[in-house]
Amino acid sequence: MALLSRLRCITVDVTGTLLAYKGELGDYYCMAAKSVGLPCPDYKRVHEGFKLAYKEMAKNYPCFGFAAKMPNIVWWKTCVRDSFVRAGYDYDEDTFEKIFRRIYASFGSSAPYTVFPDSQPFLRWAREKGLIVGIISNAEYRYQDVILPALGVNQGTEWDFGVFSGLEGVEKPDPRIYEIALERAGNIAPEEALHIGDSFRKDYVPAKSVGMHALLVDRFKTPDAKEWRKSGAIVLPDLVAVKEFLTSEISAC
Numbered sequence: 001m002a003l004l005s006r007l008r009c010i011t012v013d014v015t016g017t018l019l020a021y022k023g024e025l026g027d028y029y030c031m032a033a034k035s036v037g038l039p040c041p042d043y044k045r046v047h048e049g050f051k052l053a054y055k056e057m058a059k060n061y062p063c064f065g066f067a068a069k070m071p072n073i074v075w076w077k078t079c080v081r082d083s084f085v086r087a088g089y090d091y092d093e094d095t096f097e098k099i100f101r102r103i104y105a106s107f108g109s110s111a112p113y114t115v116f117p118d119s120q121p122f123l124r125w126a127r128e129k130g131l132i133v134g135i136i137s138n139a140e141y142r143y144q145d146v147i148l149p150a151l152g153v154n155q156g157t158e159w160d161f162g163v164f165s166g167l168e169g170v171e172k173p174d175p176r177i178y179e180i181a182l183e184r185a186g187n188i189a190p191e192e193a194l195h196i197g198d199s200f201r202k203d204y205v206p207a208k209s210v211g212m213h214a215l216l217v218d219r220f221k222t223p224d225a226k227e228w229r230k231s232g233a234i235v236l237p238d239l240v241a242v243k244e245f246l247t248s249e250i251s252a253c
Helices: 025-035 043-060 072-087 093-107 119-128 141-150 176-184 200-209 225-230 239-247
Strands: 009-012 019-021 113-115 132-137 161-164 193-197 213-217
Touching: 009 176, 025 043, 025 093, 043 072, 072 093, 119 132, 119 239, 132 141, 132 176, 141 161, 161 176, 176 193, 176 200, 193 200, 193 239, 200 213, 200 225, 213 239
Parallel strands: 009 132, 009 193, 132 161, 193 213
Antiparallel strands: 019 113
16 A cells, blocks of 8 residues: 555655755855955855854754744844854954845845755645645744745645744754644644655654654765665655655555
8 A cells, every 4th residue: 555545744844855055155145245345254164153153052042042032133143143253254243234134134035045846846746635734844934934935835835834943942853843743734643644854863763753654855865875774764866756655555664
């Protein structure tokens, strides 16, 4: 029996599964600096600075400051300022404000993202098959309200409900985010749901831990995929392959 016939809901990760970042982080920091007449910051230093700053903010104020009731823009302003400082750029307040506004606006638009060509067809196909489609993402509110709609991935045509860490106060790999998704889908049984993502640790393991089916999409041929398969995970190259897998008579995950 095909797995599809046993499902009532499919949940899908966003970044790396439905869409990807376009270009490098330094591209957007460079454009912001140029907009105020400054030279481009060093790409590598900015990238390393951002990784450290983001990790620190995520540790101190998880879920984009949800528990601390920190406004989204304040969370990102603190993170971006620290990114620049760690990279060796300590701009004055007025200059930084102008640079930050440009960066914040860019990442709150469709500009830095590209949707994989199989994403919308897959989501629409799932809904046409009568499945409830949910989005689960460690992301802030702009993904739901601005970014996904701007990219043509709309609630009502491509997906039915979203569970975003910045709005829920819980993030992957915490299994609770998957339990919230099951509740939002109508309190369905976990064995009637499938989660699709690109991270073994954040997507596959916690979804399976609550009793859901799970599989992974490996669009970028990550070296870790071999270990994922050894651990029992179904790993497929894209959502076209996922569709074929779900309708095959021997599918199980």
